[in-house]
Amino acid sequence: MKSNVKNGAAASKKNIDKVTVSASYLRNIEKKVEDLESIIEVSYIISSTLDYGKLISLVMEKAKHIMQAEACSILQYDKESDKLVSEFAITGQRVTSNVLPKDRVTFDMGQGIAGWVAEHLESVVIKDVYLDERFYHKANPLNNFKTKSMIAVPLVGRRGLLGVAMVMNSKDRNYFSDYDAGIFQTFCVQISAAIENSRFYTESVKMEKFREGLEIASVLQKSFLPETPAFRKGNLHVSATNIPADKVGGDIYDFTEPVNGSIGVLVGDVSGKGISAALYMAKIISDFRYKSKMIERPEVVFNRLNEGLSNSPMGMFLTASYFIVDVQTGQFAVSSAGHPPFLWITNAGVRIMDIPSGPPLGILQYEYISSGFTLKSGDRLLILTDGVFDVINANGERLGFKHLVAYIKEHREKETLVQAIVDYVHDFSDGAEMPDDITLVELKWQ
Amino acid sequence: MKIDTVLHSDYTVVSIAGEIDMYSSPALRDMLLTLVKKNTATVIVNLKEVRYIDSSGIATFVEALKKMLAYKGKLKMAQVPDRLMEIFNFSKLDKVFEIYGSIEDAANS
Secondary structure: OHHHHHHHHHHHHHHHHOOOOOHHHHHHHHHHHHHHHHHHHHHHHHHOOOOHHHHHHHHHHHHHHHOOEEEEEEEEEEOOOOEEEEEEEEOOOOOEEEOOHHHOEEEEOOOHHHHHHHHHOOOEEEOOHHHOOOOOOOOOOOOOOOOOOEEEEEEEEOOEEEEEEEEEEEOOOOOOOHHHHHHHHHHHHHHHHHHHHHHHHHHHHHHHHHHHHHHHHHHHHHHOOOOOOEEEEOOEEEEEEEEOOOOOOOEEEEEEOOOOOEEEEEEEEEOOOHHHHHHHHHHHHHHHHHHOOOOOOHHHHHHHHHHHOOOOHHHOOEEEEEEEEEOOOOEEEEEEEOOOOEEEEOOOOEEEEOOOOEOOEOOOOOOOOOEEEEOOOOOEEEEEOOOOOOOEOOOOOEOOHHHHHHHHHHOOOOOOHHHHHHHHHHHHHOOOOOOOOEEEEEEEEO | OEEEEEEOOOOEEEEEEEEEOOOOHHHHHHHHHHHHHOOOOEEEEEEEEEEEEOHHHHHHHHHHHHHHHHOOOEEEEEOOOHHHHHHHHHOOHHHOOEEEOOHHHHHHO
């Protein structure tokens, strides 16, 4: 009995496994497999095409072929204008037409079938477009092409709507079927991924070019600084340390010899960062070199410089200190235009030299003044930019001017004070991104 | 950075919170230039909640001020925190901007 039951169960299972299908059903399955194979094959090709223009041409050609359609069109979604723009279309006779901007057809969201698909993020299969009230006769991206039936599918990526893909007029039938729509939708998932990849690639290339531009700006900017950062003239030793920030900053320093026997030292900081700051700095350096020639008074140079910078774009300005030192006597005159105080280091201590100062250059009409002092043997002047004390650590805390001065007071006797300050600032930031250039210029009187 | 603008009959108060740096200053610039286009007579910038301002941020105010001076408008700063006051003092921006302890003082000046 038992064995009979077993045999019976096996026999009934065999009956269930055996299915009879019609020849047309089998043809349909075979076609579906063929279509999906084509999509996989095409997907491989399009996913390795990164050039956007080439990609879209290729996609349209393949879509036309797979869907057996007379024409294909891809409308791109322009986020800024919130419109669909037809840039590319392909018909049976003509190969790709890269439609010129003047010929571009645009659709508002909700306008025409494409606009409707984009707004509702739903695909549509239309047997006869002339019976569909959404059809917008006036805007046809395909010149001299009469659309009868179509499938329109939204192209959606991870960052939202990318556009709308459409195939028009089935070659072998009067209209497209729901089956065709399913296949086209599957293909459109691949198209969306490929478009997104290509856009991402284009963006990375642009970013890379921008970075290269910044690097060139940075190199150019530094080429404006004096070739030798240290020199001696008479009893005066001058040395400069400049550490550029991760982004292009705007610190400048320059040495001049306005008249025989005197040395001019300019330390400045251009507002802002990036290419605009680099260009502005280049203008300032050339203006300064021209306007400081033969001028013995720093305030006169500032007045002349300020006048030339009064029409600075975007509110750009320069904070600066300009020293003119007599290398025989140690007498010096200094003007400040909104620049941080300089430090005077003597055997007795460190003085914060907050001298009468005008506003930064390039903002207002102003009569700058200068202050006069005399250096004694062993005296040092330390001129810095705010990048030195604006440095931040990993906790987001800023070093601040007071802490910096406290450190300098404690280590003022060090021969290599500037290097010690640089090390201290680096230790404080502890690997955090440097927000600004660091410039320290030391004037030593022997 | 957050910007809050309140229009009064005689002046407009722009209250800013957060950090004004090269990343956030373009939004501030748009805001201020909108007021400039309308020839707003007096703009009082409330800096009470600003933690930090860099030179790009200051340049944004300078640009607005220059444009306002052209039609005799006034850009005033109020409630400047100590940390910012240090930057303003170093940069001698007190020679550039009118700075007040409170919005009322700025409005009544």
